[in-house]
């Protein structure tokens with residue numbers, strides 16, 4: 001079964017084709033670089049660009065896969081969470097492409113998509129990873145630990161209480177004058193720095209000094225993340241250094257990055273312990289970070305690292321999730337709406353219970 | 368030709384299907400007051416329902432007509448993404464239609480707009496609420512009287528623009544000073560209702576009662592306007608936003624793109 005999937009939850013316009021054997025036949029990602037000058041993704045601008053690009057990106061994915069729409073048997077699109085205006089472009093496009101051909105459709109949860117990226121075989125990772133495993137998803141929008149016990153769902157073990165890990169990277173990069181998006185720039189700068197030069201809260205250096213309150217101790221027992229304090233600590237460090245901050249930028253970047261990676265690693269270890277699993281997978285833009293990848297390997301568990309192009313947002317992961325999810329037959333998906341955050345609304349998970357979506361939900365004017 | 372028309376420039380999801388014999392079926396969803404627009408939830412189910420009533424399938428559609436605004440940004444994108452997705456997949460031709468022109472065409476098609484041998488019909492000021500104390504507006508006059516019963520598109524006198532409600536009288540005064548300008552005017556759309564006081568104070572301007580169907584954009588007009596228009600490549604069918612994104616305005620405060 002050939003699957004065509006779209007992903008437009010943030011600022012990348014993505015379309016992908018999975019071949020009947022589950023291999024990636026095309027994975028097209030059109031990145032919008034227009035947001036850099038705004039210091040963040042602007043939802044209205046992202047949505048406008050998605051609409052301009054989406055049909056071209058679909059056409060390119062089909063061309064790269066050497067197939068036509070007639071060969072597609074299943075459509076999928078990200079339904080949420082994400083920027084609703086952006087999601088609606090991909091969702092509306094995919095629903096329309098599907099219903100024009102009376103094809104089945106799968107609405108995919110974006111985070112389930114990041115999990116499902118690990119089910120894909122690639123030249124770098126020829127063997128797909130199979131449940132059960134713990135999955136760390138860390139990006140500019142999300143940071144969570146998922147307990148994955150089958151191919152079509154996951155249980156959230158912990159999530160960030162404030163900033164996402166990618167946000168912490170971006171905000172730190174901005175404080176260091178590195179522009180947006182700052183994660184990769186911060187990582188490059190950190191290569192020339194000393195990760196032990198500064199101690200930020202939560203880093204190993206900090207922990208060895210002890211000293212934390214009861215609230216902190218309660219938090220430490222959960223599998224949740226917090227990056228807001230870290231950001232403040234970097235701000236103070238830069239302020240205290242005054243004019244010397246510029247000379248110490250590489251050390252600051254390396255120490256800051258180490259502190260973020262420490263936290264991610266610590267929670268992964270705790271999650272593996274709590275679940276009794278020895279298998280760990282990752283996803284999200286932060287999963288491209290070389291330092292994180294290097295340190296995760298030191299955990300000594302069965303580790304699956306998808307190639308970076310499958311960690312950042314892409315539609316191949318959405319197609320992969322769709323491959324293992326129950327498909328909604330035509331026309332029972334026509335009413336599906338996007339959702340911004342949180343869990344998928346109950347109505348959307350089982351549209352099959354609607355007796356007939358042809359029963360129009362609203363009064364119609366007679367001809 | 369089987370033609371599917373849709374418009375999402377207003378809170379309504381408005382649809383029509385024109386059949387081979389020229390008959391037209393229409394359907395719409397109007398959110399109740401205070402309810403959010405339900406374009407994503409209603410547009411395709413209503414389209415499927417309309418087609419089913421005519422014993423047709425999506426694959427039978429030969430031309431898609433879509434209202435490109437101006438109007439609410441998210442609504443327009445749902446409508447255009449849907450129209451473009453259908454056009455790409457069926458595949459079918461796609462024709463963009465000005466939502467304000469469709470609104471004006473509806474007002475001109477109404478019986479009260481003028482009898483066959485009476486005086487020429489009124490000019491139409493189509494006014495949609497653009498939020499933030501602004502409106503989208505355009506002015507149209509009836510097509511030349513020699514035109515037979517077949518629908519001829521209203522003649523555009525003032526292109527779609529975004530303006531403050533207090534600028535509406537100025538726009539009308541300007542329109543009236545043109546040669547052969549209509550003597551009477553009718554103002555329609557949710558913007559005309561909301562900013563009625565700015566319009567009714569002017570002579571020979573009528574704003575129909577709040578619940579008049581003339582204020583609703585009817586997709587049958589979108590279908591009629593698209594019937595004789597040239598299809599475009601689907602990538603070039605884009606919303607008529609008229610306003611730049613806020614972030615862009617904040618970065619370089621310049622007036623919005625000329626309409």
Ligand SMILES: [Zn+2]
Nearest residue numbers: 110139284313
């Ligand atoms: Zn993501």
